[in-house]
Amino acid sequence: xxEIAPDKPxxxxxxxxxxxxxxxxxxxxxxLDIVPGAMTALVGRxxxxxxxxxxxxxxxxxxxxxxxxxxxTTLARLSPRAAAQRMALLPxxxxxxEGMRVRDLVAQGxxxxxxxxxxxSPEDDAAIDAxxxxxxxxxxxxxxxxxxxxxxRQRCWIAMTLAQDTPILLLxxxxxxxxxxxQLEIMGLLARLARKGRTILVVLHxxxxxxxxxxxxxxxRDGQIDAEGPPSEVLTAPLLQRVFGLDARIxxxxxTGRPVCLPRTAA
Amino acid sequence: xxxxxxxxxGHRIALEMPLRGAALLAASTLVICALLLASxxxxxxxxxxxxxxxxxxxxxxxxxxxxxxxxxxPRALTALMAGGLLALSGALLQGTTLNPLADPALIGxxxxxxxxxxxxxxxxxxxxxxxxxxxxxxxxxxVAVFILAMTGARSGASxxxxxxxxxxxxxxxxLTTAILTYGxxxxxxxxxxxxxxxxxxxxxxxxxxxxxxxxxALAIMLLAARPLSALRLGDDLAASLGHIVSRARVLLLFxxxxxxxxxxxxxxxxxxxxxxxxxxxxxxxxxxPGLHLxxxxxxxxxxxxxxxxxGRAAFGAIQVPxxxxxxxxxxxxxxxxxxxxxxxxxx
Numbered sequence: 001x002x003e004i005a006p007d008k009p010x011x012x013x014x015x016x017x018x019x020x021x022x023x024x025x026x027x028x029x030x031x032l033d034i035v036p037g038a039m040t041a042l043v044g045r046x047x048x049x050x051x052x053x054x055x056x057x058x059x060x061x062x063x064x065x066x067x068x069x070x071x072x073t074t075l076a077r078l079s080p081r082a083a084a085q086r087m088a089l090l091p092x093x094x095x096x097x098e099g100m101r102v103r104d105l106v107a108q109g110x111x112x113x114x115x116x117x118x119x120x121s122p123e124d125d126a127a128i129d130a131x132x133x134x135x136x137x138x139x140x141x142x143x144x145x146x147x148x149x150x151x152x153r154q155r156c157w158i159a160m161t162l163a164q165d166t167p168i169l170l171l172x173x174x175x176x177x178x179x180x181x182x183q184l185e186i187m188g189l190l191a192r193l194a195r196k197g198r199t200i201l202v203v204l205h206x207x208x209x210x211x212x213x214x215x216x217x218x219x220x221r222d223g224q225i226d227a228e229g230p231p232s233e234v235l236t237a238p239l240l241q242r243v244f245g246l247d248a249r250i251x252x253x254x255x256t257g258r259p260v261c262l263p264r265t266a267a
Numbered sequence: 268x269x270x271x272x273x274x275x276x277g278h279r280i281a282l283e284m285p286l287r288g289a290a291l292l293a294a295s296t297l298v299i300c301a302l303l304l305a306s307x308x309x310x311x312x313x314x315x316x317x318x319x320x321x322x323x324x325x326x327x328x329x330x331x332x333x334x335x336x337x338x339x340x341p342r343a344l345t346a347l348m349a350g351g352l353l354a355l356s357g358a359l360l361q362g363t364t365l366n367p368l369a370d371p372a373l374i375g376x377x378x379x380x381x382x383x384x385x386x387x388x389x390x391x392x393x394x395x396x397x398x399x400x401x402x403x404x405x406x407x408x409x410v411a412v413f414i415l416a417m418t419g420a421r422s423g424a425s426x427x428x429x430x431x432x433x434x435x436x437x438x439x440x441x442l443t444t445a446i447l448t449y450g451x452x453x454x455x456x457x458x459x460x461x462x463x464x465x466x467x468x469x470x471x472x473x474x475x476x477x478x479x480x481x482x483x484a485l486a487i488m489l490l491a492a493r494p495l496s497a498l499r500l501g502d503d504l505a506a507s508l509g510h511i512v513s514r515a516r517v518l519l520l521f522x523x524x525x526x527x528x529x530x531x532x533x534x535x536x537x538x539x540x541x542x543x544x545x546x547x548x549x550x551x552x553x554x555x556p557g558l559h560l561x562x563x564x565x566x567x568x569x570x571x572x573x574x575x576x577x578g579r580a581a582f583g584a585i586q587v588p589x590x591x592x593x594x595x596x597x598x599x600x601x602x603x604x605x606x607x608x609x610x611x612x613x614x
Contacts, residue, residue: 060507081509085509089503089504094500094504117280118278121274121281
C-alpha cells in the first residue's frame with residue numbers, strides 16, 4: 001500500500017477508544033487508522049461493536065476513553081458545524097419526511113453550509129447537481145421519495161450525504177433490505193466514490209459484498225479489532241472461524257481474483 | 268416546485284421561499300384582516316362594515332367607536348395572537364417530538380400552565396398579576412419534562428407519549444376543578460370563565476402583553492427553522508448535519524412551552540388549535556419548516572379569531588367561549604388524524 005501524506009484530507013485516526021453503552025462495554029481499547037481515499041468495511045457478528053464504532057466516529061455516541069482525530073484534529077475540539085463539513089453519515093434507518101421530493105432531500109445535505117438567513121448559494125446548487133449526477137438520481141428530482149423503489153431511494157439518501165461535500169463518508173449497513181442486484185449497484189457506487197478520493201467507512205453485514213468491493217476490511221469481535229487489512233489477507237478460513245464461528249471455504253472469484261466466502265452447508 | 272429567491276451581500280443573506288407557500292401566507296394575512304373587520308362589526312350590537320372600517324381609521328360615531336375599538340378590537344386582537352402562539356407552540360412540539368398529534372393543550376402542557384395560574388389565584392389571592400405568566404410557564408414546563416421523562420426523551424413520537432399526556436391532562440383538569448371547588452368563591456368565579464378558554468374580558472393590557480410575546484415568537488420562529496429541518500430526518504442525521512441534538516430539543520421544547528404558557532396565562536387553555544393549525548398549514552402548502560411555522564401561526568390566528576367570532580355572534584345572546592368552539596370542531600378532527608396515524612403505522 002502506498003503511504004499517503006498525513007495532511008491529506010479524509011484521514012481518521014482512532015486511539016485507545018472505549019465506549020460504554022448502558023451496562024455493557026461496547027468498545028474497549030480500539031486503535032485504528034482509516035486509510036484515506038479508500039473504502040474500508042467494518043464487519044463482525046451482531047453486537048461486536050461495529051455500529052458503535054461508526055456512531056462514535058460520527059459523534060452520535062461519546063467516547064468514554066481514548067480519542068478520535070480527523071485530519072490531525074481531535075474530534076472533541078471541532079465545532080459541530082466544522083465536523084459536519086468533514087464527515088457525512090448515512091444512518092441505518094433515517095426518517096423520511098412525508099411528501100418530500102428528491103431534490104429537497106438531497107438539498108438537506110447542504111445544512112452545515114447554510115445559515116440563519118443564508119438559505120441557498122450557487123455552491124449549494126452545484127453540490128446538489130453533482131451529487132444527483134453521481135448517484136444517477138437526476139431523473140427523480142421532482143418525484144416524491146415514497147414513490148421510488150428501495151434501491152432508488154437509497155441512492156437518493158447517498159446523494160444527500162454526497163451533497164454535504166465532505167471528504168469522509170460514513171454508512172451504516174446501506175445495503176440491508178435491498179435486493180441482491182441493488183446491493184451490488186449500491187456497493188459499486190460507493191467503490192466509484194472511493195476511487196475518486198473519498199474516504200468511505202461502511203458497516204456491512206454481508207461478508208462477500210465487503211470482500212468484493214472494499215479496499216480494506218476491519219473485523220471486529222467483542223468490542224475489539226481482531227484483524228485489519230486488504231480482503232485477501234483478512235478473509236481467511238481460520239479468521240472466519242474465530243470471528244464469526246463460521247466453518248467456511250475461501251475461494252477466489254474467477255473474474256476478479258478477490259476472495260469469496262463459501263460456508264459449508266453439507267450435513 | 269417554483270420558488271422565489273433573493274440574495275444580497277454576496278449571498279451572505281440569501282432567502283428562498285416556495286411560491287405557493289408565499290402566496291398562501293399573503294392570502295391568510297388577507298383572511299385575518301377580513302376576520303378582524305367582521306369581528307368589529309358583527310355581534311349583539313350591530314356596527315356596519317363601513318362604520319367598523321371608519322372606526323379603525325378614527326372617523327366613526329362615538330357609539331361605533333366605543334363598541335368596535337374599545338370592546339371588540341382588543342378582544343379580537345387577543346384571540347388572533349393567542350391562536351397564533353398556540354399554533355406555533357404546537358408546530359414546535361410536533362417538530363421536536365416528531366409526533367404529528369402533539370398539541371400543548373392535549374398532552375397537559377396547557378393544563379399544567381392553567382393549574383399553576385388557578386392555584387396562584389386561589390391560594391395566593393394577593394399575588395400581583397405579573398406572577399401569573401411565569402407561573403404558567405413553570406406549570407407547563409413541569410408537565411412537559413415529566414412526560415418526556417416517563418416516555419424517554421427519544422420516544423416522543425410514540426402513542427405512549429400521547430396517552431400519558433392525555434392522562435396527565437385529565438388529572439390536572441380534575442385537580443384544577445378541586446382547587447376551584449374548595450377555593451374562595453370570588454377567585455373561583457373569575458378563574459372559571461378563564462378556564463373555558465375565553466377572550467371575553469380581554470382589554471388593551473392583554474393586547475400589549477400578547478404583543479410582546481408575539482415579537483419573541485417571531486425570533487423563536489427564525490431560530491427554530493434550522494434545527495427543525497434537521498431533526499425531522501432523525502436524531503442521528505441531525506447530529507451528522509452539525510446539530511447538538513439534545514440541546515436543540517431542549518431549546519425547542521422550552522420555546523414551545525413558553526409560547527403555550529404565554530397564551531394560556533392570558534386567555535386560558537384553548538384546545539386543538541395547536542394540533543389543527545400545523546396540520547392545516549402542511550396540507551395547504553408543503554414547505555420547509557421555516558415557512559411552515561409562519562403558515563401555522565397564520566392558520567392558528569384565523570382559527571381562533573373565527574372561533575371567538577362564531578362563539579360570540581352565532582348564538583344570539585348566548586356567548587360561547589372560543590375554547591369551547593375550537594374543542595367542538597377540533598375533537599372530531601383529532602379522531603380522524605389519530606385514525607390516519609394508526610392506519611399508517613399498521614400498514
